[in-house]
Amino acid sequence: MSVFTTVTPDQLRVWLANYSVGSLTDLQGITAGIENTNYFVTTTQGRYVLTLFEKLKTYELPFYLNLMAHLAEHGIPSAHPIASRANEYLGELNGKPAALVGFLPGKDLARVGPAHCGRVGALLASVHLAGQSYSAVMENPRGPRWWAAVMPEILPFLGTDDAVLLREEVRFQAGHRLPDLPRGAIHADLFRDNVLFQGDAVSGIIDFYFACTDALLYDVAITVNDWCVDEEGALDAPRADALLEAYRATRPFTASERGAWPVMLRAGALRFWVSRLYDFHLPRAGELTHAKDPDHFRRILRQHVARARELAA
Amino acid sequence: MSVFTTVTPDQLRVWLANYSVGSLTDLQGITAGIENTNYFVTTTQGRYVLTLFEKLKTYELPFYLNLMAHLAEHGIPSAHPIASRANEYLGELNGKPAALVGFLPGKDLARVGPAHCGRVGALLASVHLAGQSYSAVMENPRGPRWWAAVMPEILPFLGTDDAVLLREEVRFQAGHRLPDLPRGAIHADLFRDNVLFQGDAVSGIIDFYFACTDALLYDVAITVNDWCVDEEGALDAPRADALLEAYRATRPFTASERGAWPVMLRAGALRFWVSRLYDFHLPRAGELTHAKDPDHFRRILRQHVARARELAA
Numbered sequence: 119m120s121v122f123t124t125v126t127p128d129q130l131r132v133w134l135a136n137y138s139v140g141s142l143t144d145l146q147g148i149t150a151g152i153e154n155t156n157y158f159v160t161t162t163q164g165r166y167v168l169t170l171f172e173k174l175k176t177y178e179l180p181f182y183l184n185l186m187a188h189l190a191e192h193g194i195p196s197a198h199p200i201a202s203r204a205n206e207y208l209g210e211l212n213g214k215p216a217a218l219v220g221f222l223p224g225k226d227l228a229r230v231g232p233a234h235c236g237r238v239g240a241l242l243a244s245v246h247l248a249g250q251s252y253s254a255v256m257e258n259p260r261g262p263r264w265w266a267a268v269m270p271e272i273l274p275f276l277g278t279d280d281a282v283l284l285r286e287e288v289r290f291q292a293g294h295r296l297p298d299l300p301r302g303a304i305h306a307d308l309f310r311d312n313v314l315f316q317g318d319a320v321s322g323i324i325d326f327y328f329a330c331t332d333a334l335l336y337d338v339a340i341t342v343n344d345w346c347v348d349e350e351g352a353l354d355a356p357r358a359d360a361l362l363e364a365y366r367a368t369r370p371f372t373a374s375e376r377g378a379w380p381v382m383l384r385a386g387a388l389r390f391w392v393s394r395l396y397d398f399h400l401p402r403a404g405e406l407t408h409a410k411d412p413d414h415f416r417r418i419l420r421q422h423v424a425r426a427r428e429l430a431a
Numbered sequence: 432m433s434v435f436t437t438v439t440p441d442q443l444r445v446w447l448a449n450y451s452v453g454s455l456t457d458l459q460g461i462t463a464g465i466e467n468t469n470y471f472v473t474t475t476q477g478r479y480v481l482t483l484f485e486k487l488k489t490y491e492l493p494f495y496l497n498l499m500a501h502l503a504e505h506g507i508p509s510a511h512p513i514a515s516r517a518n519e520y521l522g523e524l525n526g527k528p529a530a531l532v533g534f535l536p537g538k539d540l541a542r543v544g545p546a547h548c549g550r551v552g553a554l555l556a557s558v559h560l561a562g563q564s565y566s567a568v569m570e571n572p573r574g575p576r577w578w579a580a581v582m583p584e585i586l587p588f589l590g591t592d593d594a595v596l597l598r599e600e601v602r603f604q605a606g607h608r609l610p611d612l613p614r615g616a617i618h619a620d621l622f623r624d625n626v627l628f629q630g631d632a633v634s635g636i637i638d639f640y641f642a643c644t645d646a647l648l649y650d651v652a653i654t655v656n657d658w659c660v661d662e663e664g665a666l667d668a669p670r671a672d673a674l675l676e677a678y679r680a681t682r683p684f685t686a687s688e689r690g691a692w693p694v695m696l697r698a699g700a701l702r703f704w705v706s707r708l709y710d711f712h713l714p715r716a717g718e719l720t721h722a723k724d725p726d727h728f729r730r731i732l733r734q735h736v737a738r739a740r741e742l743a744a
Contacts, residue, residue: 137505137506138505138506138507138557138558138560138561139505139506139557140506140553140554140557140681141553141680141681162550162553162632163506163507163508163553163554163557163633164506164508164632166506187504188514190511191500191511191512191513191514192450192451192452192513192514192515192516193450193451193452193453193476193477193479193513193514193531193533194451194476195476195477198503198504198511199504200504200505200506201501201504201505201506201561201564202505203505203560203561203563203564204564205564218506220506237475240453240454240475240476241453241476244451244452244453244476245451247451247516248451248514248516250516251514251516251517251518319475319477320476367454368453368454
């Protein structure tokens with residue numbers, strides 16, 4: 119259940135007078151999100167999504183909202199924020215920062231095949247191309263500085279093998295910073311539940327609230343780690359090949375990116391293993407419990423490490 | 432037939448490399464327009480419309496393209512121009528200024544009832560509200576100065592009654608300028624063929640290439656003159672009432688607007704009577720003939736004048 123802040127139709131009617139979107143005809147809470155409160159809003163003029171930001175601060179939001187606008191304006195199927203009559207994307211409703219964005223049709227996939235991965239790879243490359251002209255910058259808040267900082271809090275909860283793996287991987291990544299990789303705006307969380315399909319085509323990408331400025335290849339690695347792994351955490355070659363082939367047809371990889379791929383796959387796995395460990399063992403007070411299984415990303419990381427050793431042997 | 436400039440798939444593929452919209456999968460000429468060349472463009476990423484501007488000049492286009500973007504960003508179902516990788520809405524293709532815009536679903540209506548007119552009235556009011564924060568200005572190129580200027584060219588083609596009507600109406604309008612009416616960005620051509628419906632809801636408004644800065648009420652009059660008149664050019668009360676009632680529920684009319692309504696209905700009719708007379712009797716050299724019947728707007732104008740005389744009697 120993800121409606122943390124209730125909005126009544128009467129409250130919303132008053133608030134919508136700040137916009138040029140017609141009159142409210144329907145309001146439905148959305149149960150899918152875990153970070154924000156979301157509602158489907160239907161008016162005489164169209165369909166929108168209302169988001170009340172439960173954790174993100176007002177000063178952080180322009181980066182995300184302007185990025186969504188920028189990408190939509192470049193032909194990416196991302197939801198465009200709706201500007202108020204005062205020309206603002208960001209408002210306030212019931213004490214929370216709030217934004218209205220366009221509605222995107224489609225649903226996330228129950229089963230993923232190579233053709234879907236190809237669509238996602240091509241679209242991710244388009245996102246990266248379009249993002250090159252987005253001028254705002256947000257350092258990755260879940261990068262090497264963060265995982266090194268939270269590691270001491272997590273280690274006491276881990277068995278010996280996992281503690282060794284975590285320490286060694288943090289050390290490995292610290293020794294393999296790759297400043298010459300192409301950088302730009304990245305989604306940084308393009309998991310299956312953030313991509314909507316209609317039939318075989320992508321109809322929307324959502325949830326830009328982990329977006330930041332980082333290596334484009336890191337975004338590819340995060341995406342492959344979700345879309346193209348099997349139950350044991352190993353890469354599924356047909357899906358990974360389809361995603362990477364479609365990506366490179368739109369944006370060819372540089373030589374430095376080709377060399378950095380194994381390191382990036384591990385970095386993408388480490389980032390989500392650490393955040394899931396943290397949320398699992400150190401839930402924030404008063405938080406609804408929705409921690410996801412950390413072991414899934416440990417398995418992926420172990421597979422990537424083992425693969426790298428094979429290659430080096 | 433409205434593909435004046437041919438674009439081949441190979442030419443378009445090269446041009447689309449300037450954008451982040453995926454790979455071309457289909458290209459279809461659109462036969463509906465009379466001022467520009469239009470194509471439906473389908474890519475791996477979505478559907479778009481390509482417009483090559485046949486008459487408008489490059490320096491005129493930013494007003495229209497930025498207005499379409501502004502309105503779409505405010506929740507109006509207008510097509511958002513797609514920015515290129517260089518962050519430009521306007522490009523050039525086969526020697527013509529060219530733009531790619533988002534695809535809007537729906538079709539124009541074959542039969543119009545009061546409920547449709549209500550939808551159009553509400554949407555037009557939203558357009559006017561959203562347009563209040565659009566800062567660019569374009570004087571109406573089809574206003575009183577224009578019709579006074581072209582009248583001498585048209586008069587030789589008219590019979591006595593029509594010549595009297597035209598002279599008197601131009602004089603009447605010159606004596607009834609209404610500088611205190613609320614002004615802003617207006618569509619100025621919101622005829623039935625420029626409004627797309629899906630079911631009973633408006634899914635798109637198109638063809639902003641007569642948009643300008645003028646009295647909002649003038650836009651309402653142009654819209655009523657198309658959506659709410661019968662074959663004899665008389666207002667159909669159920670449709671006109673539905674349009675005006677829905678409009679005022681979103682943007683109430685001011686006292687000056689209520690007083691100016693009969694004058695504006697006549698101004699809206701005069702503008703299209705004059706332009707149709709001009710296109711009919713003075714077609715531009717080399718132009719494909721698609722002149723519309725001028726008599727339709729003469730009938731509307733005569734009805735409005737007769738009605739005003741009744742009210743004054």
